[in-house]
Amino acid sequence: MAAKPVLASKQTEEVVQGVPTEVVCTAFANTLLVVVTQYGKMGTLVSVEPDVVADGISKPLFTTKVLLGKDEPLVHICAKHLVTSVSQEAGNKPVLLSMALKDRSIEGIQTLREVIQRCRVW
């Protein structure tokens, strides 16, 4: 039973704006799972999907949908900020984002983006 794992994942942790934060990224063939947590839990689950556009004409817009947790505007904004670039770099793959954030300041979000980049599995 020693088949090698079919999923690639990377994890890291860092203190962001004074808050201990963990990030785990896992690559599936059809989607990326990004977990960003300052509570150690899954928190709010958001699906971030690029809209379909003709190749090379423009960058796609993103549709965010809260699957679990509080559905408020700031959640959608944070989600787009955090993983739009991830999706684009992965060739416009949908991203499933799980975030449990204590600090949702713009500075915090910027730093979190850099931490996510360190867990590059795409």
Add this chain to the structure above:
Amino acid sequence: MEDGRAASQPGSGSTEPGGGEQISLHNFCGRLSEQLVHFHAMRLRDSLFLWIGEAPQLSSLAVAMCTPRDSIPASTSLLGDASDSTSNCLAQRLASKTKKQIFVSYNIKNTDSSFILLVENRIKEEMTAFPEKF
């Protein structure tokens, strides 16, 4: 950062989320009635994300957790075909076993109850062998 984590000293607990318990990742697999099945477990604080699949696809997701009022855990489908209750059922069964919040993503075409039982038994076997991973 990554290296320091493996050797976290007792004193370093305050800088870690949840006071010392980090997310742990665990991959395993099993050959169940001639089919190779892959498992990916991510243990979080008081919760578990478990992916089960034959290929690296994530196309369904359900969550379940115990409630004080009912012996059957509450569950809901978050992603994928809502009429396919396999992820749901599995999440419920694991939630009642572990008392944790359980996310299950079941991505195998075979949804016979006898096959799912094999899957469940394989998970329980791994839980017994590596309790710290779940």
